[in-house]
Amino acid sequence: MMNRDAVALDDPVGESLRGHHAHLARRIGRAATYVPEVATFSAVSADPDAAEWADLARLLGPGGFADMFSCPAIPPSDWEPVFVLEGRQMIRPADSRTDRLRAEPGRGVVELHAEDVPEMLDLVARAQPGPFWPRTRELGAYLGIRDNGTLVAMAGERLRPPGWTEISAVCTAPEARGRGHAATLVDALVARIASRDERPFLHAAEANTRAIALYERLGFETRRHVTFRGFRTP
Known part of the structure; x- marks a missing residue:
């Protein structure tokens, strides 16, 4: 599997x-x-x-x-x-039947749309989950959690190799951390991905031990260690 x-x-x-x-x-x-x-x-x-x-x-x-x-x-x-x-690259080994049993999204989870992009960019600037641009939302579905109308957490779908969907941009505003928002959003995305008969995967920086521990608690396992690199052209 x-x-x-x-x-x-x-x-x-x-x-x-x-x-x-x-x-x-x-x-x-x-x-x-x-x-x-x-x-x-x-x-x-x-x-x-x-x-x-x-x-x-x-x-x-x-x-x-x-x-x-x-x-x-x-x-x-x-x-x-x-x-x-x-x-590291992490994948979810659970079968899709198990994931579908968790298909009910957590309370308060909403789908984010084009009109939400300014708030999404503001949240990314404060929470710094990694690269996120004005049109990144077009890569897949993005889900969020609001507190009194303010977007305080989000996560979404990014890379889409055949049979798989990457979960990315998992982030929570500093003032809303510790409430389980990240776990709620990842679970909702896992269920959404499994409903398409695809498998979820994600990437995490090796130094981000808190995120890795969270993903392991949510059933993800390390598939391989990777090195991310960026360059500028001549």
């Missing part, structure tokens, strides 16, 4: 851009990236040559940012390193 179709998770960005997110992709040859303000993730083939890196550089433009996510390939030496972050 743990390894069913898991090979798609070895290249989650590339698989998403070639498949479910093809309508949000820009592409030259085998190099691909998302359209602006959706995501900065980029993808190349498993063994890219100089021409493929040149194609990606053309897509991004001079000084463009290439978030290579968990891609192990290293670009040419004239690409400027921006960050290196150790992390």
Whole structure:
């Protein structure tokens, strides 16, 4: 069960851009990236040559940012390193029947729409869950929890390799932490993903031990350790 179709998770960005997110992709040859303000993730083939890196550089433009996510390939030496972050990829081993038993979303969970984007961006600025842009919501469904009308927690769907959906942007406003909002939202997303006969997965920074502990309590297991890297084109 743990390894069913898991090979798609070895290249989650590339698989998403070639498949479910093809309508949000820009592409030259085998190099691909998302359209602006959706995501900065980029993808190349498993063994890219100089021409493929040149194609990606053309897509991004001079000084463009290439978030290579968990891609192990290293670009040419004239690409400027921006960050290196150790992390892990986690998947949910439970079968979909079990997940469907939890399909009732927690009380107070609402679906977020285009008109909610300003509040979502404000929450991200305060909670800092990771990259989130004005059009990131277009990657999938996003759920939130409000307190007296104010958005205090959210989580959503990001990468979509075949058979899988990534849970991302799990965050809670500082003043609303400790109330179980993150667990409620992740459970609701797990149920939604399982209802499509897909499997949930996610990524976490290795240093974020609190988040990893939460995901483990919610039934996620580490599939592999990864290194996230970002670069700027020449």
